Amino acid sequence: MTGRFITLEGGEGVGKSTQAKALAAALRARGVEVVETREPGGSPGAEAIRQLLLQGAVDRWSAEAEALLFAAARSDHVARTIRPALDLGKWVVCDRFLDSSIAYQGIVGHVGADAIRQLHEIGSGGFLPDRTLLLQMEGRAAAERTRTRDTEGPDRFGARDSAYHDRIGFAFEVLADEDPTRIRKVDAAGTAAEVTGRLVAALADLL
Numbered sequence: 001m002t003g004r005f006i007t008l009e010g011g012e013g014v015g016k017s018t019q020a021k022a023l024a025a026a027l028r029a030r031g032v033e034v035v036e037t038r039e040p041g042g043s044p045g046a047e048a049i050r051q052l053l054l055q056g057a058v059d060r061w062s063a064e065a066e067a068l069l070f071a072a073a074r075s076d077h078v079a080r081t082i083r084p085a086l087d088l089g090k091w092v093v094c095d096r097f098l099d100s101s102i103a104y105q106g107i108v109g110h111v112g113a114d115a116i117r118q119l120h121e122i123g124s125g126g127f128l129p130d131r132t133l134l135l136q137m138e139g140r141a142a143a144e145r146t147r148t149r150d151t152e153g154p155d156r157f158g159a160r161d162s163a164y165h166d167r168i169g170f171a172f173e174v175l176a177d178e179d180p181t182r183i184r185k186v187d188a189a190g191t192a193a194e195v196t197g198r199l200v201a202a203l204a205d206l207l
C-alpha cells in the first residue's frame with residue numbers, strides 16, 4: 001500500500017511550518033507513519049540549492065533562473081525523499097511544494113503557471129500531492145506573525161512588500177479554485193490547535 005502525499009501551502013506567516021509539525025503529530029496519533037519535509041530542500045542536494053534560493057539580495061536571481069533552481073531542487077526531493085517514503089507506505093507532509101512555485105514564480109513572478117508545470121513535468125514527471133492544504137489568512141495578520149518570528153530578519157521572499165504578499169495570497173486562491181478536489185482552503189486564524197483540527201478534517205476522506 002502506498003502512502004499519501006500531503007502539502008501545506010500559503011503565504012509567509014500563515015502557519016505552514018507550525019502546522020506541518022502539528023499535523024504530522026496528529027496523524028501519528030492515528031497510527032500513521034509520517035515523514036515531515038519541506039521545500040525548497042528535503043534532500044541533501046535540494047538543501048544545498050535552498051541556500052542559493054533563500055540567501056542573498058532580493059534580486060539575486062531572475063524569476064526564470066529561480067524557477068529552474070526550484071524545479072531542480074524539487075526533482076531531487078521527489079526522487080530521493082518523497083517517492084521512497086510513499087513506496088514504503090508512509091505519509092509525507094511537506095511544507096510548501098509545486099503550488100508555491102506556480103504562485104511565486106509562475107503567476108506573480110510572470111514566468112507563467114504553464115511554464116512552471118512544464119518544468120515540473122521534466123523534473124518530477126508531473127508528480128502531484130494527494131491533497132494540498134492551503135492556509136489562508138488576512139495579509140496584515142500574517143505579517144504580524146512573521147514579525148514576531150523573524151528575529152534574524154526575513155529571507156529573500158519574506159523581505160518583499162505587503163502588495164507582493166497580497167498578490168501571492170490571491171494567486172494561491174486562484175489555484176485552489178481551479179482544482180478544488182486536490183486543494184482545500186483552510187482558515188489559518190485562531191489557535192494552532194484549532195487550525196490543526198481543520199487540517200485533519202480536510203483529510204477525513206483519505207484517513
Ligand SMILES: Nc1ncnc2c1ncn2[C@@H]1O[C@H](COP(=O)(O)OP(=O)(O)O)[C@@H](O)[C@H]1O
Nearest residue numbers: 012013014015016017018145146149190191192
Ligand atoms: N495559530 C497561531 N496563532 C498564533 N501564532 C501562530 C499560529 N501559528 C503559527 N504562529 C506563529 O506565527 C509565526 C509564523 O508561523 P510559521 O509556522 O513560521 O508560518 P509559515 O511557515 O507559514 O511562514 C511563528 O512565530 C509561529 O510560532
Ligand SMILES: [Mg+2]
Nearest residue numbers: 016017018095
Ligand atoms: Mg515556514
